[in-house]
Amino acid sequence: MARFLKSRAKAKGAAPGSLIFMGYQKMEATKIHLIKFNTDQSSEHEFSDIGEALKAIDKKQINWLNIDGIHEAEIIKQVGNHFNISFLGLESVLNTGQRSKYFEDEEAIIVISKAVYYHKEESKISVEQISFILLDKVVISFQEKTGDHFNPVRSRIRNNVGKIRKSQADYLLYALMDTLVDNYLINLEQLGNQIESVEDKLSNPQKELSNLLFHYKTEISYFRKTIRPLKEVLIRLLRSKTEMIHPESIPYYQELYDLVEQSIDAVENYFGMTNDLLNLYNTNVSNKANEVMKVLTIFASIFIPLTFIAGIYGTNFEYVPELQFKNAYFVMWGVMFSVAGVMLYFFKRHKWF
Amino acid sequence: MARFLKSRAKAKGAAPGSLIFMGYQKMEATKIHLIKFNTDQSSEHEFSDIGEALKAIDKKQINWLNIDGIHEAEIIKQVGNHFNISFLGLESVLNTGQRSKYFEDEEAIIVISKAVYYHKEESKISVEQISFILLDKVVISFQEKTGDHFNPVRSRIRNNVGKIRKSQADYLLYALMDTLVDNYLINLEQLGNQIESVEDKLSNPQKELSNLLFHYKTEISYFRKTIRPLKEVLIRLLRSKTEMIHPESIPYYQELYDLVEQSIDAVENYFGMTNDLLNLYNTNVSNKANEVMKVLTIFASIFIPLTFIAGIYGTNFEYVPELQFKNAYFVMWGVMFSVAGVMLYFFKRHKWF
């Protein structure tokens, strides 16, 4: 499967703006969860029918509607009709093969974003699309799979921790997105630790290491490609003149933007580090080759001349004067030791060992 | 033929603005196809004469005039005269060796764009120029060859699928361009799959692989160079104050722009990947060389000293004391095994095998 591209091929020929689910078909049923809260109280509700969920929304409180499993186009259609949302932004909620995006009209903001998991055992990144619709007093979140990203936010609502129960829907949206970006940093740290741990193994450059580093580099590229567009999303949101985001929430989104920048920074640094490690790997391979060659050269350069000398006195010429000399054999050994000694001295002086 | 440059040489000396076909001469005859439609109905007509086709245009409906094979300058000239279009933009329709472009005057928009095919068997990109003229109630599309790019749009018109029959000419132009850009992603995915499949073959770095990777890199560069200028075209279109594009179509063009950005993103990622694969290839070549050298060194370092020892006792000196010793031959074997053992231990300890 092409890593850097989820196919739009399925929808080829479909009219633009038509609502067709274009991610990988998931088997699980869609789960609908509604939390209503205000400063004083919070209540939670499960629904299996989107229509009832929409009816249960209470505009006197803040409503957070979380929909797990977005493969039923019908549900999104009903949401769109209910809130009168432009179809183009909704199409993006269904098409999980695109980049993070920001849509805005007078009454709704749609944010398409990505959750990233790093599966430590397989050293693999997986990406899930998480979409948000911000409406007056309502936040709707769509997840590809049933996940537990937002549990920290849920528990803050339940236990009335922090500002969340006292704030508007735009703060809730911030809190949810903040959870995602926090996750980037946590997953990145794990990937980073694995990359850094390669350094120690490089002194003995095994073939597997280069494949591993290449693999990390691909994952890092994928990570980068995934989180980079979120920066643009936040720039558009911060520059927007929408009244959906209240002035007192702006510093929080600004802070979120800084966090995204920090993530991108870290990704770039790890990307550079894999490059450096690959170079170091190559350098170590060259060093190793050099060592091997030195061993060969030392052995060959010493013993080939000696073998030659021995060869000379193995010839069967009728008259080889040295052969008759008394002790010639020992003289030969002496000469051989001298030759070997000179060679070793040469190699030593040139710091070959 | 120079890949990155289609010659303007043919037209050298021609007056700028003169209408001369500068692509590669195609043999097929020009085909003219007109679709007229409104919310209620659609009708299709074939013409062999451009004059009649122009007469058949009905300004009470939306008219889509598709002209396959643009090598007859005369046809374009008549179109230009009929609609009173500035010659400079029309020249670009004929000159297929240029980049995607955007022209605009008060009554017409001309978009020069490119269709890209990836021929899987030959692993080669081919590019065709597709030009569009948007006029009041009329879209004219020019294709270099008779192709079937626009069949999905045609069938949406015939079967009244989506918004197309209810919309204006600017939406039709969007739908046609969207088909082209969708095609980028589909072709890119195929090329991408082939590139990714190289990774598995890299463990045994054959010479052909480096040529293949180089070839992919060239194709990717060519792809990138081809689709990049379309981004600029859409920026100009989106920033333009023309009344030809209605406000309700702007989000669709914005969406198209995002799709082009996604394509460029993916191209860049595959470009980086070919680079990484080439580096990995080189690393594997070095690793292989290292292995080969280790084999040589192990054999040579063990057997050259042993041969030397044998050589010593092959000499014909009158007095070589060892030769007379009983069992000296077996002692020699013992010494030899010891030497070989020490060597093997040394290599083992240095993790040579």
Place this chain on the structure above:
Amino acid sequence: MARFLKSRAKAKGAAPGSLIFMGYQKMEATKIHLIKFNTDQSSEHEFSDIGEALKAIDKKQINWLNIDGIHEAEIIKQVGNHFNISFLGLESVLNTGQRSKYFEDEEAIIVISKAVYYHKEESKISVEQISFILLDKVVISFQEKTGDHFNPVRSRIRNNVGKIRKSQADYLLYALMDTLVDNYLINLEQLGNQIESVEDKLSNPQKELSNLLFHYKTEISYFRKTIRPLKEVLIRLLRSKTEMIHPESIPYYQELYDLVEQSIDAVENYFGMTNDLLNLYNTNVSNKANEVMKVLTIFASIFIPLTFIAGIYGTNFEYVPELQFKNAYFVMWGVMFSVAGVMLYFFKRHKWF
């Protein structure tokens, strides 16, 4: 000679703004050629004296004064005095060692640009400075050498082809510059073809090839450095509020700008390609080295042990039991074949050949 820098050293100490010719002294005499034309007629005149040429200018027609050989500072001085042009721009006409430039005052536009030739046989780029002064009804062009760049324009004027006879001086300037930029593409295509032809020769990486590629890379860099500043010239011209360029000429200059961008694009692509080819060359050298080493290793690893065996039985020990065995010689051959066979199997299994 420093390729990337024509010396200003000659003029060191000269007052800025003084008119001194700073190119390489050319021997040929200056040639002055004047074409006067309007819609109805055109006439051509040769002069040897600049004073007379200036007097011959007829403000009721469009005048194109072409001056070949700009090494006589006196001529430019007279031109400057006659039309009252600021000295600073004129200095640039004389100083051929600078980048393309744009000067503008209320009554004159000066464009310094470059013509590029690719000498196919020597694979070398040469650059000539071409300067233009646009005045009311007058274009003056200065060429370093007597060349034939502008023959296509001349013949269009003579034969009244295209818009040129019907247009103003600003269109003439466009037509002249267009000829130069067209030339970039033609020369680039030739250089490009030569670069692409290297690919086929890379399978046998001769030493000369790397020098050739390095040479191409230097030429491409030089080409790039030469044509890049023209983009800025056209940006300044297009943004300028001068009344010298009429609104109806703007699209032509816009088109010229696109052409320059296309040239720069192509140069960048060829630059990238030389880099890729150099890398491929290095990869092929490594592959070759690997092959050589495999041959060596196969031969050495097979025959060194065999020679060792033979050496054993060449020793002169008194008691070597095998020597007395009947058929021991043939047994030795058998052992040797087995050893060689095992080795060959090992190399085969590791895909060494």
Place this chain on the structure above:
Amino acid sequence: MARFLKSRAKAKGAAPGSLIFMGYQKMEATKIHLIKFNTDQSSEHEFSDIGEALKAIDKKQINWLNIDGIHEAEIIKQVGNHFNISFLGLESVLNTGQRSKYFEDEEAIIVISKAVYYHKEESKISVEQISFILLDKVVISFQEKTGDHFNPVRSRIRNNVGKIRKSQADYLLYALMDTLVDNYLINLEQLGNQIESVEDKLSNPQKELSNLLFHYKTEISYFRKTIRPLKEVLIRLLRSKTEMIHPESIPYYQELYDLVEQSIDAVENYFGMTNDLLNLYNTNVSNKANEVMKVLTIFASIFIPLTFIAGIYGTNFEYVPELQFKNAYFVMWGVMFSVAGVMLYFFKRHKWF
């Protein structure tokens, strides 16, 4: 530990804006030091309780409150409450794992910055977060550890050196930040000296050197990543319309900005230098390998043929004519010397030694 990322994991699930210390727990107690000064006098006070320190602030003088050890969230909370500072900026004071930052509201400016130390012996960078709050007549500085960064400023206040006693709180903030940036340059110079000293050792490329260079490169990257965001902080501060920074202080902050740019420049240069040194290292390794191979080739190419010749006359054929020739042995030596001589001449001519 992931170098490029201090974990936010600890705070996962915490409400954004909640005050939790997220650096590495330090054992030392918090130290609170207050200096009050004006043109005429200065006085210093130590506190163990933040409440008393806050009460001791005298708005008729300039107050500098330095808090060493920021791990007690309670202290920061009291500071925030006392001066009514928005919690979001304060959170950043506690969270030491982030980039340099700038916060501003109508009555306070918060600057999060970094001090960098280069530990020469271990060749390691360590980073400490230093935060500043600028209020009317008050500067509060927070340090992670008890350090002596600000002693020069302290002594200038005590001894009334320079403008500091005559200036407002914004000048004091500048003076403190200037001390940090000065420190960047000093530490960078030490790191730079170590990097430059590697060059001399490169002629004999030991394996340790490549690891050392890789290590320096990582440190330089870390340095760069740490100081780069401060540039943005100063841009925001300089562009801000706050009345907290008086016009007469702007040139000082501009100067500080230039100094930060100079630091970043120097970091980039050293980064480039480590890259170049790594390349030079690789080149030297290749050169060394070449030398080794030459030695091997010279020895092998000379002695292998000679050994072959000797081998020929060691054969036991019944009839080998040369063996009976008188002086054949000496002729063999002559042939051998000739062969060796020819080989040496060949190697000499090809400049092998």
Place this chain on the structure above:
Amino acid sequence: MARFLKSRAKAKGAAPGSLIFMGYQKMEATKIHLIKFNTDQSSEHEFSDIGEALKAIDKKQINWLNIDGIHEAEIIKQVGNHFNISFLGLESVLNTGQRSKYFEDEEAIIVISKAVYYHKEESKISVEQISFILLDKVVISFQEKTGDHFNPVRSRIRNNVGKIRKSQADYLLYALMDTLVDNYLINLEQLGNQIESVEDKLSNPQKELSNLLFHYKTEISYFRKTIRPLKEVLIRLLRSKTEMIHPESIPYYQELYDLVEQSIDAVENYFGMTNDLLNLYNTNVSNKANEVMKVLTIFASIFIPLTFIAGIYGTNFEYVPELQFKNAYFVMWGVMFSVAGVMLYFFKRHKWF
């Protein structure tokens, strides 16, 4: 000494804005030279006391005060007091370890710039700080050492060449800066020539060459780092709304800006060229290694099998049938020649020589 960083360490702890000389202490005494001129006349004066020099300034003429040797802080202090110049800009005049800078207030412009020398024999760049203060009718120039940079300007004043005597102080400043930038190009050309001359020596890649190229690259980086900030200085000057620079001087400063851009361009090109040469060097080293290995392989592959054959017939087996054959010796030679011939044919066919 750290090349990319002149230490600010000396001034550590000094109050910002205090006037301390931070360059390397020069032994020579400060020289003060004043030229007064107007259209009609010019006069020159030497002073040893700055006070008298300042008194000698005549506001009815243009005054150029040149101060060689800026290590006496007292002199600069008096200049500052006399003209009432802000201390911050003056500090920069004294601190020679910084980048080119531009300061401006209502009555003075301070430009800190750099002169670059290329010492051809040692192939080393040296940099000197040259600062200028432009005041109404006065230009003050400060040089680190007594140099002769400005002799061309001096002689133009004396001999009334060009516009200088007819112009204001801002033109004089331009003329002085122009001399510096001209010098960049001249020195760059010399360095460039040396770099280009390396190319010819690359065919025999000596170890010294790689060190030389590395050295050139460092010098080029240093050059680049030195001249780049001047571009920014000129941008600030050109954008400034100061009345100190008259409109008629703007084109000259624009021209100067173009010259700086040209210098930076050339530096970048030479930087790229050193990179390319280093790569070519590495390629040549690989090619050389390949050649060496081919020689080794050819010799070893031919003679090792032959020696093996000879070894076979050197064995002392009782029964080796071939030994008794008549002419077996000559048959052996025949076999050997065949083997060698086959090998040579193989090597030839694979284009090994």
